[in-house]
Amino acid sequence: MSILDVGFVQRFVRMCQDGWEQGWHERNGGNLSYRMRPEDIEAAKPYFTTPKEWKEIGASVPGLGGEYFMVTGSGKYFRNVASDTADSVCILEVDAAGKRYRILWGLVNGGKPTSELPSHLMNHEVKRAVSHGAHRVIYHAHPANIIALTFVLPLKDEIFTRELWEMMTECPVVFPKGVGVVKWMVPGGREIAVATSELMKTYDVAVWAHHGMFCSGEDFDLTFGLMHTVEKSAEVLVKTLSMRPDKLQTIQPQEFRDLAEEFQVTLDERFLFEK
Ligand code: 13P
Ligand code: ZN
Secondary structure, X not given: OOHHHOHHHHHHHHHHHHHHHHOOOOOOOOEXXXXXXXXXXXXXXXXXXXXXXXXXXXXXXXXXXXXXXXXEEOOOOHXXXXXXXXXXXXXXXXXXXXXXXXXXXXXXXXXXXXXXXXXXXXXXXXXXXXXXXXXXXXXEEOOHHHHHHOOOOOOOHHHHHHHHHHHOOOHHHHOXXXXXXXXXXXXXXXXXXXXXXXXXXOOOXXXXXXXXXXXXXXXXXXXXXXXXXXXXXXXXXXXXXXXXXXXXXXXOHHHHHHHHHHHOOOOOHHHOOOO
């Protein structure tokens, strides 16, 4: 038995591999974090090493005081997570005040958690509160089609949501709350973390202009599936725009309302404007 046999570790590693195989994680692109359950902490504890020193998070997350996370390392490649997990990821503990963290396992050859730790933890803090503890996974990737769209669509939540919903009938069912868009900002810091976590109060998806996407979900399958669905929809839109700039036909606002009723989801009228 090793920590690599523990269920949540296996699911974390599989998600990294899945993302790599999708082509969303060139070099060290993207990062993943998981807020551990009490039983995950119990299962992983026997493998914890001497804790490293406390370090500043770079953001304040009092709502996560005392929580444990598995997080990918900064500069580490998703491609290597499955073959060298202990070098690529870590388990960290957040202090009671939510200002500092310390590594309890992993990153065995040195290094630190992802440079997007402020965004991950601020998103976790928001999502933990609004989902009453249900959301545990925050995922950042660099999928090509959604990035491409940030050069040709206005950077507005309403436009991105409506265009993505129109591309595949299941989209409004998979992400009924829509997607938020963050204008281009310097990555890795508190400012972009604040902007993203503000959107996460409403949405499960935040698009980062000319950079990538953040998704939040209850578990690994739902969060990966959300990223996959949004990116697939973006791919259809890129193909459609490449064939002709205007659509010959598409799903209409009333058809979205009919769909919402049948699938029992609530779609904000903000996204169902007449064009
Ligand atoms: P890290 O290697 O620090 O996780 O950064 C990758 C990335 O995608 C930054 O946005
Ligand atoms: Zn990135």
